[in-house]
Amino acid sequence: MADVPGPIHERLAAALADDIVQGVVPAGARLPSHRDLAYRLRIGLVTVTRAYALLERRGLVKSERGRGMFVAGGTGAAPNVVDMSVNTPPQMLADRLLAATFQALAREMDAATFGSYHPPMGSLAHRRTMARWLSGHRMEVPPDRLLITNGAQHALAVAFAVALGTGGRLFTEAVTYPGAISLARHAGIAMTPVALDGEGLRADALDAALAATAGDAGRRAVYVTPSLHNPTGASMAAARRADIVRICRAHDVLVVEDDIYSLFAPRDLPTLADLMPERTFYVNGLSKTLSPGLRLGLLAVPPAYLNAARAGLQATCSMASPISCAILERWVVDGTVVSIGTSIRMEAAWRMASARETLPELRVPCDHAGFHAWLPMPLLAAERTARRAATAGVILTPPTAVMPDPDVGDSGLRLCLGGPSRADLTRALTTLRNLLDSRADEGEERSVAV
Incomplete structure (x- = not known):
């Protein structure tokens, strides 16, 4: 029971x-x-x-x-179930746009091009397109330092393999992206959870954790999401980013920076890769910016590690989809990427406002416009709430899925707001409101500050 x-x-x-x-x-x-x-x-x-x-x-x-x-x-297809466990952007693609894109590609792409192998890291033309897309909203990266991957998860896998080799130790936030946890466990990488606060990874806690393992054998790296951290939504101010860079240089460790939510990041906040290009593997992708169906990721690699990253990429994938690359190229040229990005930001803002109105307990920075929110609470209470929500027809991310070590650090519930329709989202939020109220009526602690 x-x-x-x-x-x-x-x-x-x-x-x-x-x-x-x-x-x-x-x-x-x-x-x-x-x-x-x-x-x-x-x-x-x-x-x-x-x-x-x-x-x-x-x-x-x-x-x-x-x-x-x-x-x-x-x-997920059951009529009375709302899935809030998968962090996906709101659906902003119109059927007519997609149909027109494929019709144009059918006129432009011949059988020889479709039936040919492209370079594993992506053709120079496609890497230039990816660099142009990135420079339009985030940062400048030379195309010769970019690798095109089959989604950001693939980019993370290559970055972990190059930075840590076999085994190694990964330092990351006490709650973090479940996909990174799965990758590390699959590769036999030990994980050390590091305390976080309202800005994400704490610099003093990272310094102490790195100092405590300074004499250990094996390579070390830091995995961090400075902008719209998953799952808490925290973003680092410029001073915190500078502190993280200083500490990583002092301890001579590499950094894997996950910037998958760059669409929502302020342009005046530098990436860690801007501040420390010589030791930062920068990961981004299109599934959270345009559509999950566009499985393209990018990995910007420090110059000294380019050959190793290319070898790692070739060992795990022959090439990224040329059709997806062609779609991106067309959408960058005709401005579709800007239009879709603007629509996603507007829709995400509405959804976040709705969530905050229904659930004031959510830990959401005032300028947060992404499509996930964090409801902090003790682990046992989070697990009970997730089970009761599932019974009531609302599927949530299992609380332990975001914890590198379930015995260390804070816990809570990640609410993924982007996938459901507006009507389903409203219904799910109301259901969660009722569950939290019933917990309070039963004398349970509703939530705790992180």
């Missing part, structure tokens, strides 16, 4: 919902019969029936006459 307040059938439904949304019980799986589950759990048959009915109303399971109860084909 789920460790949440409420009747037994609600606790059973919460436990099953958690297993379904986490994939422990896959889509299409047949659930035990009502009588069998009641016998195994030593509960009443009516209790199981009520729990199954609750799951069916929420679109997580479906009953087939004469066959039993089955997990629905895709929880």
